[in-house]
Amino acid sequence: MSTAASVYEDRRMSVGRVFQRAFSAIAFNPVVVLGLALVIGALPGLLMTWLFFQMGLTSPEALRSGAFSFRGFFAAVMLSTLISLIIATLVQAALTRATVAANEGRRATFGESLSSALGVVAPLIGLSILFSLGVGLGFVLLLVPGFILLTMWAVAVPALVIERTGVFAAFGRSAELTKGARWKIFGLFLVLGVAYWLLSIVFGLVGLATYNPATATSGISVANVIGSVVLGTVFNTLWGTLQPSLYVELRQWKEGSSVDNLEAVFA
DSSP: OOSOOOSOOOOOOOOOHHHHHHHHHHHHHHHHHHHHHHIIIIHHHHHHHHHHHHHHHTOOHHHTTSOHHHHHHHHHHHHHHHHHHHHHHHHHHHHHHHHHHTTTTTTOOHHHHHHHHHHHHHHHHHHHHHHHHHHHHHHHHHHHHHHHHHHHHHTTTHHHHHOOHOOOHHHHHHHHHHOOOOOHHHHHHHHHHHHHHHHHHHHHHHHHHOOOTTTBBBBOHHHHHHHHHHHHHHHHHHHHHHHHHHHHHHHHHHHHHOGGGGGGGOO
16 A cells, blocks of 8 residues: 555654655645644634633733733633643644554545544643643743753654553653654754744734724734634644654654554554
8 A cells, every 4th residue: 555655764763754744644635634723723723712802801901991800811811721722632633643544545534533533632631731831841941941841742642642552651652752853853843833933923914914993803804814714724734744743753763663554553
């Protein structure tokens, strides 16, 4: 069976091949991959933003006027953070499923990808919370520990999804696979971060240039809506395919494993 991304014989970890695997998975099954990023990732994120605007939580006047107490505002922010975490977890797990299938030359359906994500959503939420707390604390401590943990745990999510490990075992598995390649992984994250930053600036400028208070709904213009959906879909697609592609590349580099049998864990 042909695969969407070739299995290479050399034993070097290549960032270029990580991107190639990700882009090959997108091109091989674009409707499902982009559909998952849009329906599970971008649209719920846009809905949350709209709800915040509707409730007035994005305006400093809401706190100054007493319309919302600080406690209520803090609770709303924490709730939105948790919902965002669940959304990110679902889209990442679903795209991991679709990416692994694409690496084996098979187009996973939208339904089976989502079903696979829902099957591991509870441990993934726990992993995501610990990941966010650990990396966030690391960034508070002079930034360097945060970057170390970010690269060390770079493939914890696909390790949990693909190998069905426990939460703490997934962190250990990721640390094992990334050892010796963390500078390259940092470079990959840097490229992705810069790309997201540039796209955010472009969409932000377009939104400002086309903003019309008379046609905006609760402070959100049509251009803002379109830009948010496009940016969210693009970022979720890239992040959701690059993580499992990095995992596959690291496994081949460390263990000489082919991707041909990875999808058996979903059977």
